[in-house]
Amino acid sequence: MFDFLKNFYMSKRHVSLKTLAQTLNVSMSTVSRALRNHPDIGPEVTRKVQELARELQYTPNPLAIGLLKDRSSTIGVIVPDLVTYFFSSIISGIESMANEHGYHIVIRCSYESYEKEKECLQDLLRLRVDGIVMCLAQETQDYAHFDTVLKSETPLVFFDRVCRPDEVATVVVDNQEAARRITRHFFESGYRRIAHIAGPAQLNITRERIEGYKQGLAECNLPFDTDLLVHCDLSIASATAATQRLLALSSPPDAIFGVNDTTAFAAMKEIKRQHLRIPQDIGLVGFTDEFHATVVEPTLTSVMHPTYEMGREAALLFLAQVDAKVAITPSQSVLTTQLVVRESSSMIPVE
Amino acid sequence: MFDFLKNFYMSKRHVSLKTLAQTLNVSMSTVSRALRNHPDIGPEVTRKVQELARELQYTPNPLAIGLLKDRSSTIGVIVPDLVTYFFSSIISGIESMANEHGYHIVIRCSYESYEKEKECLQDLLRLRVDGIVMCLAQETQDYAHFDTVLKSETPLVFFDRVCRPDEVATVVVDNQEAARRITRHFFESGYRRIAHIAGPAQLNITRERIEGYKQGLAECNLPFDTDLLVHCDLSIASATAATQRLLALSSPPDAIFGVNDTTAFAAMKEIKRQHLRIPQDIGLVGFTDEFHATVVEPTLTSVMHPTYEMGREAALLFLAQVDAKVAITPSQSVLTTQLVVRESSSMIPVE
DNA sequence: AAGCTTTGTGCAAAGCCTTGCGGAAGTATT
């Protein structure tokens, strides 16, 4: 019916309310109301407007709506690294939850840098995102840059690596409990000198896992030997070096618990290079359960992170803050992990 | 100096030109010009305005600017899958290039589904993104849904999996050349019955790699045996099944070239399960060179994709279309890959 | 002193949408 118009208007970049109004010789307000089936508008006019809108594929300009309502329907997401499975699967979870609720996500990467993190944060605030969901950069030790965010009343959610938990909503896993379980699992499998390659000291995940490690040792009546607790910065090189230090001890460990899978992989490589056998000579367990874990040889025992759910939960905490008209006390969400036992930690080979 | 105002205005969600104007008793236009150092504005006023703007941390509202300039400074990115290394590293490349040029990226995931791809596309157009950078979903065989995009004159860029190359800018790798090299590499390493597990027939990457495979065979004076060319849908299960079909042949292959690393990993698992040795009994080569390739045992020979560069290049093609005031013929960019020889394909073990 | 040029500012429109309010036409009531 409106074919002749269609071609004409399609040449314009976008169809607006004005376009519709002028075509039908009614006012923009009438069009606006007709589209939302406002009772004030007569059925005939409503029908015509809606028909033309469909014909011309009219969609409201989100920029205009954003301006009006002071919201962009956009969530800013900052991750330390886009490439790692851990983060990309969390992003995937955020994306799905966000989309289900009409939000889009804008991704920024801090590359584990404190300066870059600040920059991303500022950029996203400038962009007027409705909220920010993020994981702290490894470098970040000072948390003052979040003052701006809190003051602007932009909902903020941290996942995995967190800070200021009293002011900001957080999603984490049961790090301590998982580390405790790993330690006990080692003990029950017959290992007695259990080492831990930990991460950077300022990260909450590092502290919590160390805590669980110690707790596990205590429960098994094993002494805590400071020689067996080494730190690394999560890079492969540094994890390799940490492994070498452990293996060079006069009384080396018979089991190693890596703070994450990358660390564990590096350890595995080094252990093999020194012609030690896994799990016979050294037991090995990782954390996060990346896809790699099932590919390496021997397959790696690891703590399964519900990463996708973590992303969804983080987005959910954002939504909760938006819905809450008044300021609410930020909620802390703790997800449970699962220890997946594979070849690298069982004296009796698993299938 | 303006501290007393600062506290007052900070309570508002955002500081606008109006805020500044009212505070200083000048008009909004004066403020706007002063901020951009327009010569029309006196030095005294300019100084005052800029000082207050800094004090109150004024930043222009991108929604208003977008409305005015009819652009959102946003690039929509659609990937079939967020979690795979291949895509996440491409996203990383897009993000870096986009940010360097003042753009933000909005991510959507098609989950390899045709319907979802259409939906994402519509959503992003509705969002008024300035351009779309994407990779086709595996399911997509009909390309009519891009008419809308082309008609709206929204710059469009495909990477890796492409269609309508005459109308849309594309970034791909030298698939055919790489496949040819793999085949020759097998031949030079002494393999004679070289099989290829190909992907879904509708994908350009599948066709090009098959073409290169055949070309390589011809150059080595090897016959093309249809038994040795099998298809899979890129899933692990289907790749495993394909491998089984190959190994069950009365005259099985002594080398397998997988269409990507996931396929190759699945093949590796199956080959090992049948107690065949790699590379002695069967040579194996993958494509894409994910991180896993160096972790598996034996390490996997693979074609290194410049994924990060691919992302940057894709974003660059978008930028080129934006800069070009007039419609330009879309450019095709071909990136070169590199064959990384590891243990899985060399009779003589590499270091 | 009258007229002209600078110099510095503000008005208003445009970009798109929503919504309170006012108003015209028509119908029903008394």
Added chain:
DNA sequence: AATACTTCCGCAAGGCTTTGCACAAAGCTT
């Protein structure tokens, strides 16, 4: 026939920014 209601629609403002144009004041020339 005059009044009171419906029914249906448009005006205009507000949200934020940019920019062409007009205007006022001041300084200059003749």
